[in-house]
Amino acid sequence: MIKSWAQWLLVLLLFAVRPAVAEGPQRIVSMNLCTDQLALMLAGSERIASVSFLGADPAESALAHMTEGIAVNHGLAEEVIAARPDLVLAGRYTTSFAKAMLRRLNYKVVEVDNPDTISGIRDILTLVGDAVGEPERAVALLDDMTRRLAAVADQARGRSRHSAIIYDANGFTVGRPGLADEVMTLTGLINKAPELGIGAYGQVPLESMLAVKPDIIVHFLYRPGVPSLSSMSIQHPALQVMLNGRTPVFVPGRLFTCGTPLIADAAEAMAAALIQSGAW
Amino acid sequence: MHGDAVNALTGDRRGRHEVSPAVLIAGLVALLVALSLLSLFTGRGVVTGGLGDLLALSRQDPETAWLILAQVRLPRSVLALLVGASLGLSGAVLQGLLRNPLAEPALLGASSSAALGAVTMFYFGVGGMSYLLPFGGMAGTFIATAILLVLGGRSQDTLTLILAGVAINSLTAALTSLALNFAPSPYAALEIVFWILGSFADRTLDHVYMSVPLMAVGWVLLMSTGRALEALTLGEDTASAMGFNLMSVKLRAILGTAFCVGAAVAVTGVVSFVGLVVPHILRPLVGYRPGRLLLPSLLGGAALMLAADIGVRVIPTSLELKVGVVTALIGAPFFLHLLFVLRRTRP
Numbered sequence: 001m002i003k004s005w006a007q008w009l010l011v012l013l014l015f016a017v018r019p020a021v022a023e024g025p026q027r028i029v030s031m032n033l034c035t036d037q038l039a040l041m042l043a044g045s046e047r048i049a050s051v052s053f054l055g056a057d058p059a060e061s062a063l064a065h066m067t068e069g070i071a072v073n074h075g076l077a078e079e080v081i082a083a084r085p086d087l088v089l090a091g092r093y094t095t096s097f098a099k100a101m102l103r104r105l106n107y108k109v110v111e112v113d114n115p116d117t118i119s120g121i122r123d124i125l126t127l128v129g130d131a132v133g134e135p136e137r138a139v140a141l142l143d144d145m146t147r148r149l150a151a152v153a154d155q156a157r158g159r160s161r162h163s164a165i166i167y168d169a170n171g172f173t174v175g176r177p178g179l180a181d182e183v184m185t186l187t188g189l190i191n192k193a194p195e196l197g198i199g200a201y202g203q204v205p206l207e208s209m210l211a212v213k214p215d216i217i218v219h220f221l222y223r224p225g226v227p228s229l230s231s232m233s234i235q236h237p238a239l240q241v242m243l244n245g246r247t248p249v250f251v252p253g254r255l256f257t258c259g260t261p262l263i264a265d266a267a268e269a270m271a272a273a274l275i276q277s278g279a280w
Numbered sequence: 281m282h283g284d285a286v287n288a289l290t291g292d293r294r295g296r297h298e299v300s301p302a303v304l305i306a307g308l309v310a311l312l313v314a315l316s317l318l319s320l321f322t323g324r325g326v327v328t329g330g331l332g333d334l335l336a337l338s339r340q341d342p343e344t345a346w347l348i349l350a351q352v353r354l355p356r357s358v359l360a361l362l363v364g365a366s367l368g369l370s371g372a373v374l375q376g377l378l379r380n381p382l383a384e385p386a387l388l389g390a391s392s393s394a395a396l397g398a399v400t401m402f403y404f405g406v407g408g409m410s411y412l413l414p415f416g417g418m419a420g421t422f423i424a425t426a427i428l429l430v431l432g433g434r435s436q437d438t439l440t441l442i443l444a445g446v447a448i449n450s451l452t453a454a455l456t457s458l459a460l461n462f463a464p465s466p467y468a469a470l471e472i473v474f475w476i477l478g479s480f481a482d483r484t485l486d487h488v489y490m491s492v493p494l495m496a497v498g499w500v501l502l503m504s505t506g507r508a509l510e511a512l513t514l515g516e517d518t519a520s521a522m523g524f525n526l527m528s529v530k531l532r533a534i535l536g537t538a539f540c541v542g543a544a545v546a547v548t549g550v551v552s553f554v555g556l557v558v559p560h561i562l563r564p565l566v567g568y569r570p571g572r573l574l575l576p577s578l579l580g581g582a583a584l585m586l587a588a589d590i591g592v593r594v595i596p597t598s599l600e601l602k603v604g605v606v607t608a609l610i611g612a613p614f615f616l617h618l619l620f621v622l623r624r625t626r627p
Contacts, residue, residue: 229474
């Protein structure tokens with residue numbers, strides 16, 4: 001009986017503390033794919049007035065399904081103003097003219113980095129969590145991300161450590177620092193790209209790839225079935241000879257684009273792809 | 281009249297630099313052999329970038345060394361050689377046919393219209409690399425070259441011809457960008473660069489197989505115009521009177537260019553200025569005879585293209601340069617120089 005009374009009291013207290021309508025900005029406009037994802041995770045669809053056209057595209061964003069009914073912008077100041085925002089989220093390096101104009105017109109613009117490390121994700125999540133008035137939600141998302149990443153690391157423990165190189169469209173690869181590099185390390189892969197002098201991001205010559213002979217080639221799946229010169233690089237016959245019947249490990253590229261808690265999904269997808277390819 | 285202009289262009293008397301055809305051909309073949317070997321042993325990247333790195337690798341891991349040689353460097357070198365040969369030869373024939381030292385596939389829009397044809401085929405037609413791809417490029421070149429001949433073929437006026445080329449170039453470049461913007465490919469914006477600047481990087485033997493037979497047909501067609509080009513230096517009427525069927529000559533030249541340039545551009549993108557520079561350098565060596573210029577231009581084009589492609593691998597940039605950048609760096613100043621000389625001699 002007492003226990004049940006205590007529970008009621010707790011619920012009442014929670015209602016008293018937490019208003020029915022969330023505080024903070026109510027008309028958030030996001031101008032960037034990555035800030036779209038952060039806003040959706042932290043504030044939910046209802047308080048978002050507009051997302052970028054990339055954020056609404058399921059090929060680009062794993063959260064595109066949450067943007068149904070939300071207006072879409074193309075990073076243009078005019079579109080942002082028309083959405084009457086009380087908070088504008090934008091990327092650090094994109095839409096610089098639009099950002100400058102919005103600031104001149106006294107809109108609140110928060111610039112967000114796209115981190116290339118998992119610890120960087122903590123920083124921006126805290127920043128955006130505070131900006132949209134959801135600091136507790138930010139903490140909860142971080143805890144969830146940390147727990148899921150640890151689970152993937154547990155899964156990888158004790159398995160053989162393969163050498164690997166990401167070979168993406170046009171022969172681009174991820175070195176160090178890089179979110180994909182951290183995911184590779186987490187899943188027990190040894191990224192050979194840094195040995196080839198690749199920094200955060202760079203092109204690995206096909207012949208270096210053949211000479212290094214990684215056990216695994218990782219390729220980001222991105223709009224498969226659409227013809228492009230860029231995505232043909234993975235089909236080069238010399239790579240097929242090197243792989244000797246093994247298949248490349250295909251992971252969904254959209255999970256690796258942004259430094260957001262979706263990196264946990266990326267790590268889980270990498271683990272699943274390693275199982276599917278027979279590498280685990 | 282044309283001969284005078286050419287002499288004036290170079291400031292030389294006819295025959296002063298002429299060398300015997302056998303010596304010229306032997307010299308160019310020797311240069312080609314040397315450049316081909318150098319191309320096969322030029323790598324890129326920290327692992328196999330050095331000249332001797334492939335030999336060193338072949339002692340530890342002969343299979344991989346062979347794989348790199350046969351599947352990565354061989355297709356690249358073969359394509360550079362054959363595409364260069366095609367562009368050099370087309371340039372020499374177009375210059376002879378139009379009796380204009382500034383005629384060149386890329387300047388006249390034949391290359392960019394090949395790119396338009398190939399782009400349309402690649403992104404909207406067959407959906408990727410296919411044996412039909414070169415036919416898109418060939419159709420583009422054929423149409424552009426035919427328009428050019430109608431516009432600029434009659435008059436000897438250099439300006440008309442170059443302006444016609446500028447117009448075709450602008451139109452096809454705009455249409456190519458438009459097509460790529462409508463293309464569903466997420467990389468379309470980046471791929472505009474490939475189609476405009478050309479590259480031999482990471483081409484496969486499939487690209488060689490799909491383009492080489494067509495280029496070979498083009499060579500035969502273009503080489504067959506040699507004697508008629510000699511007669512054409514005396515004017516169209518004289519050439520007709522000498523028994524040359526000018527309609528047939530023009531058709532072979534257009535078709536040959538379409539086969540050569542269309543097939544080349546479909547697998548490597550537009551590479552400019554090779555067809556301008558090579559015939560021009562070699563012209564004094566063959567005594568300014570357009571018919572005898574054809575084979576040397578074919579060999580010289582191959583040599584220049586191989587050298588340019590070795591260049592993009594050796595120049596230490598973090599992203600590999602496109603080969604069209606190197607040929608434009610050589611060719612565009614050369615083109616300006618030609619224009620200056622022309623202005624001096626034709627007030």
